Amino acid sequence: MDTNVSACWGQGIMVKRKGESFIESERADQFAATLEEATRSTTEGVKYFIEPAKGTLSRGKTRRHHFIFGRRGSGKSSLLNKLRSELTLDRMPVAYIDLETFKGHSYPDVLVSILIKTLDSYSDWFSTAGVFPASKQSFWQKLFGAKPRVKSIDGRKASDLVKRLGDIRSELANLLSEPEELSRTRRAKQAKERKIDGAGSLDFGGGQASASASRSLATEREIADSYNSKKIEVLHRRIIDFKQIFSDLSSVSGKPSYLFLDDLYHIRSSNQAEVVDYFHRITKGTNTWMKVGTIKHRTQWYFFGQPPIGMKLGDDADEIDLDFTLEKYDLTKEFLVKVLDQFCREHESKVSDILSDGARDRLVLASGGVARDFLSIVRRSIDVTRQRLASNDRFRGDRISAEDVNKAAGELDGFKREDFSRDTSDDDSQSLNDLFEEVKKFCLEKNSCNCFLVNKESKNTQATMIKELVDLKFLHHVRSRVTARDKAGQIYDAYMLDISQYSGERKRRNMDMIEFWQKDGENQLRRGTLVFT
Numbered sequence: 001m002d003t004n005v006s007a008c009w010g011q012g013i014m015v016k017r018k019g020e021s022f023i024e025s026e027r028a029d030q031f032a033a034t035l036e037e038a039t040r041s042t043t044e045g046v047k048y049f050i051e052p053a054k055g056t057l058s059r060g061k062t063r064r065h066h067f068i069f070g071r072r073g074s075g076k077s078s079l080l081n082k083l084r085s086e087l088t089l090d091r092m093p094v095a096y097i098d099l100e101t102f103k104g105h106s107y108p109d110v111l112v113s114i115l116i117k118t119l120d121s122y123s124d125w126f127s128t129a130g131v132f133p134a135s136k137q138s139f140w141q142k143l144f145g146a147k148p149r150v151k152s153i154d155g156r157k158a159s160d161l162v163k164r165l166g167d168i169r170s171e172l173a174n175l176l177s178e179p180e181e182l183s184r185t186r187r188a189k190q191a192k193e194r195k196i197d198g199a200g201s202l203d204f205g206g207g208q209a210s211a212s213a214s215r216s217l218a219t220e221r222e223i224a225d226s227y228n229s230k231k232i233e234v235l236h237r238r239i240i241d242f243k244q245i246f247s248d249l250s251s252v253s254g255k256p257s258y259l260f261l262d263d264l265y266h267i268r269s270s271n272q273a274e275v276v277d278y279f280h281r282i283t284k285g286t287n288t289w290m291k292v293g294t295i296k297h298r299t300q301w302y303f304f305g306q307p308p309i310g311m312k313l314g315d316d317a318d319e320i321d322l323d324f325t326l327e328k329y330d331l332t333k334e335f336l337v338k339v340l341d342q343f344c345r346e347h348e349s350k351v352s353d354i355l356s357d358g359a360r361d362r363l364v365l366a367s368g369g370v371a372r373d374f375l376s377i378v379r380r381s382i383d384v385t386r387q388r389l390a391s392n393d394r395f396r397g398d399r400i401s402a403e404d405v406n407k408a409a410g411e412l413d414g415f416k417r418e419d420f421s422r423d424t425s426d427d428d429s430q431s432l433n434d435l436f437e438e439v440k441k442f443c444l445e446k447n448s449c450n451c452f453l454v455n456k457e458s459k460n461t462q463a464t465m466i467k468e469l470v471d472l473k474f475l476h477h478v479r480s481r482v483t484a485r486d487k488a489g490q491i492y493d494a495y496m497l498d499i500s501q502y503s504g505e506r507k508r509r510n511m512d513m514i515e516f517w518q519k520d521g522e523n524q525l526r527r528g529t530l531v532f533t
Contacts, residue, residue: 073372
């Protein structure tokens with residue numbers, strides 16, 4: 001059989017048979033495997049990182065606290081891993097904490113656990129990256145793919161610091177294992193009846209009878225429970241000690257240190273601001289800078305009060321928004337194609353070898369602008385296209401077509417619902433699901449249209465929940481400040497129902513697909529019938 005040798009991988013040779021498309025070739029197997037690996041954020045995956053917007057990486061390195069906002073798969077963890085790599089090559093201490101580990105932990109144990117993990121992470125850094133010489137290639141090349149740019153830290157000072165970190169870590173571990181001790185004061189409600197007598201006459205048709213009427217008055221005292229937690233008191237007393245430790249991280253290294261708290265939204269929402277607040281207090285003035293990755297509308301990072309709790313955006317911290325939305329369609333498409341292109345080049349191919357023009361747009365829509373979903377759908381679309389070609393269906397060509405993408409996207413609904421279950425609490429999952437079902441019914445049954453409008457001025461619970469469904473990737477924001485023809489004076493936000501709800505096994509015929517990114521898109525969105533209430 002005639003073959004053209006294309007590339008060598010490991011011990012085998014990837015070959016392309018004469019007249020065979022890339023999708024059908026053995027190279028596509030390795031390409032698909034690489035895409036699958038890339039959808040998991042790992043230290044090794046740093047080499048695939050592409051800056052979502054110019055200056056994002058530089059901002060992440062600044063001496064300023066940041067909240068890094070983005071939907072699942074938007075690149076929060078990838079950015080933090082890239083920052084960790086870059087800062088480590090400059091010998092700047094970094095602790096990376098995956099907060100999903102502590103999902104469901106109660107307060108204050110969750111705070112103690114995160115502190116322990118933070119000390120462990122810094123101990124590991126000062127025992128390895130901080131002191132290993134540039135000549136230790138087995139370490140530097142494997143984890144960072146490059147040599148450090150500056151000399152190592154003084155080994156003796158680093159060793160002394162690691163010992164101190166270990167001592168405090170042991171104390172915290174003992175505190176964590178202790179049962180919580182609460183002192184409680186309680187004021188209970190008491191009701192006292194007071195009888196008030198009064199004489200009165202009742203007329204029974206000519207005769208009168210006197211009666212004694214009574215009513216009860218209840219005097220109440222407020223119920224109030226006051227708790228004093230031993231663990232919280234210990235943590236409060238140790239704030240000065242922790243501040244000294246964080247100051248020493250910087251003084252020993254001679255550089256600022258960084259603390260990365262990834263996926264804050266996994267912590268119970270009632271405790272998120274408290275966790276952020278404690279770390280803000282112990283790092284303040286120590287040349288340590290926090291970078292907190294989370295989903296915006298699933299997070300409570302600040303509560304106003306006396307005193308306020310958490311970090312306030314604009315005052316205590318700035319935000320880095322990684323969400324490429326469909327509203328900025330051209331920029332989003334350019335970024336996603338650039339991400340795919342680097343994988344293609346690694347496998348001696350081009351995006352045009354894999355995707356038809358229609359498939360590019362459909363992939364952008366199906367992914368909602370989320371890079372990980374984009375790569376996942378490409379991976380699944382390869383299988384769908386291969387099955388089609390194997391059955392000699394070449395009407396749509398030998399590349400991934402828009403219809404292939406539709407079928408692959410439909411398979412993502414199950415995974416999104418799994419994320420939904422993991423990312424929402426029992427308290428709000430039912431109400432979110434109910435609203436989503438209402439939106440689906442409105443789009444699919446009432447209007448047979450992929451888009452709908454929500455009043456921009458709405459401040460009710462429903463408007464907030466719509467934004468949460470966007471963060472959960474069931475809906476996608478596509479346009480701001482839309483006016484409807486028969487709704488004078490009203491401004492709307494336009495949203496698109498996720499393609500997984502009307503493609504694949506759920507394919508709907510005669511769906512009106514508004515191409516909102518086209519010149520006539522805004523005009524199509526101005527129908528009054530699209531207003532969702």
